[in-house]
Amino acid sequence: MKISELSDRSGVPIATIKFYLREGLLAPGAALNARESAYDETHLRRLRVIRGLVQVTGASIEQVRQLMAIIEMPGQSAIEVVGRASTALSARQAAASGTPDTQEAEGLLTRLGVSFAAESENLRLLASALELAGQVGLSPSDDQLAVYVQAAREVARADFARVPWDDPQQAAEWAVLGTALYEPISSALRRLAHSELAGRLDQAHPEATPDR
Amino acid sequence: MKISELSDRSGVPIATIKFYLREGLLAPGAALNARESAYDETHLRRLRVIRGLVQVTGASIEQVRQLMAIIEMPGQSAIEVVGRASTALSARQAAASGTPDTQEAEGLLTRLGVSFAAESENLRLLASALELAGQVGLSPSDDQLAVYVQAAREVARADFARVPWDDPQQAAEWAVLGTALYEPISSALRRLAHSELAGRLDQAHPEATPDR
Numbered sequence: 001m002k003i004s005e006l007s008d009r010s011g012v013p014i015a016t017i018k019f020y021l022r023e024g025l026l027a028p029g030a031a032l033n034a035r036e037s038a039y040d041e042t043h044l045r046r047l048r049v050i051r052g053l054v055q056v057t058g059a060s061i062e063q064v065r066q067l068m069a070i071i072e073m074p075g076q077s078a079i080e081v082v083g084r085a086s087t088a089l090s091a092r093q094a095a096a097s098g099t100p101d102t103q104e105a106e107g108l109l110t111r112l113g114v115s116f117a118a119e120s121e122n123l124r125l126l127a128s129a130l131e132l133a134g135q136v137g138l139s140p141s142d143d144q145l146a147v148y149v150q151a152a153r154e155v156a157r158a159d160f161a162r163v164p165w166d167d168p169q170q171a172a173e174w175a176v177l178g179t180a181l182y183e184p185i186s187s188a189l190r191r192l193a194h195s196e197l198a199g200r201l202d203q204a205h206p207e208a209t210p211d212r
Numbered sequence: 213m214k215i216s217e218l219s220d221r222s223g224v225p226i227a228t229i230k231f232y233l234r235e236g237l238l239a240p241g242a243a244l245n246a247r248e249s250a251y252d253e254t255h256l257r258r259l260r261v262i263r264g265l266v267q268v269t270g271a272s273i274e275q276v277r278q279l280m281a282i283i284e285m286p287g288q289s290a291i292e293v294v295g296r297a298s299t300a301l302s303a304r305q306a307a308a309s310g311t312p313d314t315q316e317a318e319g320l321l322t323r324l325g326v327s328f329a330a331e332s333e334n335l336r337l338l339a340s341a342l343e344l345a346g347q348v349g350l351s352p353s354d355d356q357l358a359v360y361v362q363a364a365r366e367v368a369r370a371d372f373a374r375v376p377w378d379d380p381q382q383a384a385e386w387a388v389l390g391t392a393l394y395e396p397i398s399s400a401l402r403r404l405a406h407s408e409l410a411g412r413l414d415q416a417h418p419e420a421t422p423d424r
Contacts, residue, residue: 011347045349052348079410090403114401115408122407126400133393135223136264137257138386140374140394147370148394148401151363156405158359160413162352174350179403181345182352182360186402187395188338189326189360191302193368194391195334196327198291201372 003029006039010047017047023061025050025068049173056180063092071172078168082175089176090121100127104134111142112149155186215241218251222259229259235273237262237280261385268392275304283384290380294387301388302333312339316346323354324361367398 007014020026026046029037049071053064070084105127109116116123133139140148159178164170219226232238238258241249261283265276282296317339321328328335345351352360371390376382 048348052344052350056344056348079413083407083410086403086406109404114404115411116404117407120404120407122400122403126397126404129393129396129400132264132268133397136260136268136389136393138264138389138393140397144370144374145397145401147366148398149405151367152398152401152405153408154359155363155402156409158356159406160409162356175406177348177350179406181341181348181350183399183402184341185338185345185352185357186360186364186398188334188341189357189364190367190395190398191298191334191391192321192326192328192332192338193361193364194298194371194387195295195329195332197365197368197372198295199327201291 001039001044002032002036003039006043006047009044010051012047012051020047020050023065025061025065049177052177052181056177057089057092059092067176071169071176076168078163078165078171081168081172082163085172085176086179087121089179090125094121094124094128098128100124100131102127105130108142108145112146114149213251213256214244214248215251218255218259221256222263224259224263232259232262235277237273237277261389264389264393268389269301269304271304279388283381283388288380290375290377290383293380293384294375297384297388298391299333301391302337306333306336306340310340312336312343314339317342320354320357324358326361 029039032038053059070088102123163174241251244250265271282300314335317335375386
């Protein structure tokens with residue numbers, strides 16, 4: 001396909017595609033003549049992944065390059081590449097949130113029976129989030145977090161059931177993009193569940209609404 | 213307490229407290245003399261809420277003012293104020309994500325048996341997130357989302373169990389700050405659950421790691 005069709009099918013503007021080509025994020029197409037090249041489905045797929053990384057994770061071109069290098073490193077098993085790609089994504093976000101004290105988060109995960117790697121980037125993300133909640137005086141309780149952990153495990157199992165494990169590279173794309181793309185879906189559903197529950201409380205317990 | 217103690221206990225710099233006082237977000241303290249005022253626990257609590265809103269939701273001063281006005285409107289029941297405050301928070305974020313087509317999200321929620329208000333801001337948040345996933349070619353399946361919905365409901369019940377319903381104003385603070393503060397906690401736990409599951413798969417099914 002020509003660059004115009006690649007743009008139509010991916011939704012990425014031609015100027016942006018040319019920029020990715022110059023930056024080497026996208027391999028050149030096969031030259032058709034002095035001015036035009038032909039692109040195939042591998043270009044389209046890669047373009048969608050690059051676009052997803054930029055739009056969803058807010059990654060810079062350099063960070064996309066690093067993530068793609070991890071995803072495309074040959075000779076990795078699906079589990080290995082998924083682990084590396086996820087760590088790289090979390091590392092970028094954990095770096096933005098400073099160096100929190102992870103002791104509270106480690107104690108919490110131990111009490112709740114969650115296994116984790118020391119020095120884990122995800123542990124740092126959790127520690128930052130807990131620290132902020134504590135500063136505002138709204139630390140979650142262990143009971144509450146036990147429900148969060150249980151919910152997270154169910155969601156993780158559902159996510160993993162969709163990963164194409166027989167294709168390590170595609171599995172890594174799923175891991176990185178799915179992690180970033182499904183977080184806002186999960187947050188929106190949590191807010192909808194709050195509204196749903198509030199509506200139910202309102203009907204079931206009019207005594208909780210004393211000012212009517 | 214003097215402004216220096218208010219600063220120490222809240223973690224908010226004195227210059228920032230003075231800015232909030234000038235902006236009218238924080239009520240003046242009782243004048244002790246020409247240069248000093250005394251502040252009490254209500255100042256401290258309000259300062260923590262303002263700080264949380266700014267740090268966690270990234271709200272501007274004007275948006276904090278609007279949220280505080282909603283939270284503090286007299287004569288509201290807890291359920292009402294929680295609903296209004298949550299809607300205001302989601303509206304701000306939904307505005308940033310444009311005007312997505314909500315048809316797919318509405319169909320999905322109907323299929324999954326989730327009740328929602330038409331024109332809901334949370335529906336728009338969900339629609340934006342689904343649209344982005346679709347553009348990248350990673351639309352979640354109904355089966356997967358059914359698990360997300362179930363998890364969101366469990367989490368919402370655990371959240372509501374912690375809300376101080378007998379104090380409408382405090383309940384609203386919980387609703388707004390808890391919504392924003394606990395989303396990163398939830399995301400971090402989901403990532404930890406992924407790592408945990410990946411580690412288990414790695415041990416249980418060495419055949420899934422063909423390159424070793």
